[in-house]
Amino acid sequence: MKDIFANLYNKVVSFFNKTDAEQSNAKDVACNRLKLVLMQDRTNLTPAIMDRMRKELIELLSKYLELDRELLDLNFEHEDNQMALMLSIPVIRAKNEDEIQEILDKEDEEKRKLEELSKSDSEEDDSEDDSEEKDDDDSKDEDDSEEDEEDDDSEEEDDSDYNDEDDSEEEDDDDESDDVESDDVEDIDENTKKEKFFSKKDKK
Amino acid sequence: MAGRVIVITSGKGGVGKTTTSANIGTALAKLGNKVVLIDTDIGLRNLDLLLGLENRIVYTIVDVVEERCKLKQALVKDKKNPNLSLLAAAQTRDKTSVTSEQLKDICDELKKKNDFILVDCPAGIEQGFQNAVAGANEAIVVTTPEMSAVRDADRIIGLLEAKEEIESYKLLLNRVRPKLIEQNDMMSVDDVVEILSCDLIGVIPEDTGIITSTNKGEPIVNDEKALAGQAYRNVAKRIMGEDIPLLDLNVKESFFDKLKNLFTKGKV
Numbered sequence: 162m163k164d165i166f167a168n169l170y171n172k173v174v175s176f177f178n179k180t181d182a183e184q185s186n187a188k189d190v191a192c193n194r195l196k197l198v199l200m201q202d203r204t205n206l207t208p209a210i211m212d213r214m215r216k217e218l219i220e221l222l223s224k225y226l227e228l229d230r231e232l233l234d235l236n237f238e239h240e241d242n243q244m245a246l247m248l249s250i251p252v253i254r255a256k257n258e259d260e261i262q263e264i265l266d267k268e269d270e271e272k273r274k275l276e277e278l279s280k281s282d283s284e285e286d287d288s289e290d291d292s293e294e295k296d297d298d299d300s301k302d303e304d305d306s307e308e309d310e311e312d313d314d315s316e317e318e319d320d321s322d323y324n325d326e327d328d329s330e331e332e333d334d335d336d337e338s339d340d341v342e343s344d345d346v347e348d349i350d351e352n353t354k355k356e357k358f359f360s361k362k363d364k365k
Numbered sequence: 366m367a368g369r370v371i372v373i374t375s376g377k378g379g380v381g382k383t384t385t386s387a388n389i390g391t392a393l394a395k396l397g398n399k400v401v402l403i404d405t406d407i408g409l410r411n412l413d414l415l416l417g418l419e420n421r422i423v424y425t426i427v428d429v430v431e432e433r434c435k436l437k438q439a440l441v442k443d444k445k446n447p448n449l450s451l452l453a454a455a456q457t458r459d460k461t462s463v464t465s466e467q468l469k470d471i472c473d474e475l476k477k478k479n480d481f482i483l484v485d486c487p488a489g490i491e492q493g494f495q496n497a498v499a500g501a502n503e504a505i506v507v508t509t510p511e512m513s514a515v516r517d518a519d520r521i522i523g524l525l526e527a528k529e530e531i532e533s534y535k536l537l538l539n540r541v542r543p544k545l546i547e548q549n550d551m552m553s554v555d556d557v558v559e560i561l562s563c564d565l566i567g568v569i570p571e572d573t574g575i576i577t578s579t580n581k582g583e584p585i586v587n588d589e590k591a592l593a594g595q596a597y598r599n600v601a602k603r604i605m606g607e608d609i610p611l612l613d614l615n616v617k618e619s620f621f622d623k624l625k626n627l628f629t630k631g632k633v
Contacts, residue, residue, distance in 0.1 A: 186549075187549065187550040187551070188546075188549040188550060188551060188552055188553070188556070189549070191512050191551075191552050192552060192556050192560065194512065195512050195515055195516065195552075195560055196560060198512075198516060199516060199519050199560065202516065202519060202520065203519070203523070238562050
């Protein structure tokens, strides 16, 4: 009985909510589309670049603040002959010192490892890797999305990035061909991937 | 006497530049100012039609520039108001017939003996726009609450910003439909002002009276009852420096309308 009433209530509520949303649509859609298109008109930045800038900004600010990423609002405005970048993001909370320190340390470490890597890369003889790489690439490149899922799985199972030699080796090669050279600014997923990559190389 | 030269522009066509020019010009003249309207839309002249002066035009701006007549001869006086005159565009020529310098000279000459010179700008951002803006110190950007018109207005504002001669520019929002705004089907006045971040000089409601007034060749400001006419008269007063609040455009709904809306919208 209770269920039936709850169901009914939900239906009624969703009905009214839906009509509300529909009514506010045309105007809000117009406003949002306009803001976006004007941003591009005013700056000559393509949507792809804007999107990347947005992601990078979020990534940068996320180091220090916990943000509501969905509600991020990026806009350019004219102000007497000058253009101003207006960025408004709801802050959920400021991170405390320890958290920030942890992230910064992690980053420094990554940088250090990257440097080491580039050194070792130049010294390394990669004839061996090449043969392996080809095999792996064929299977991997076909479905990147699946690969990502795999990544997540392995993390959960291992609880650490330092295990699972075979798996990470495969990823190594893939990363090398795909990510390091290309200019991806992907999500955190990407970072964890790279971490694996670095740790593997260290072991070698 | 140094009159003010105001260019009326929009970027997009069909948003009401010429209607606005005719009405603001007439309203300013009715308030006792000496006003000259210049139609710079060479090849597509229409301002003469809106003022009902199409049969009186002997010389055009091109004749003035090519020295077939004196500037004074080319000015056509309005039927009703001797304070208002029109310098018409040539219909058989194109925008290259007049240069920016020549238009600037004409504006400078007219400034000496008039309070206001209103320049009706052609659509677009090419030579015609550049010419029209050349002699002006102020601008009125006409737009409507539609995406394409707002986008073009933004572009025009960007171009006006870059012009040193333009000391100030204001936004005139035309063809506003309060009912659609109320239903959230159209961008509101505040939305447009926020998006363009530009000061407002007036809001003109959509009015079918504009069509009949155009057909008669009689600007709607002459119709004391029309809401759009009232809105244009207010704009003219604001241009003269008076502080006049925006018109309340909300149409009062009868009880029956409210009841009908209640059922059709399905809103609580």
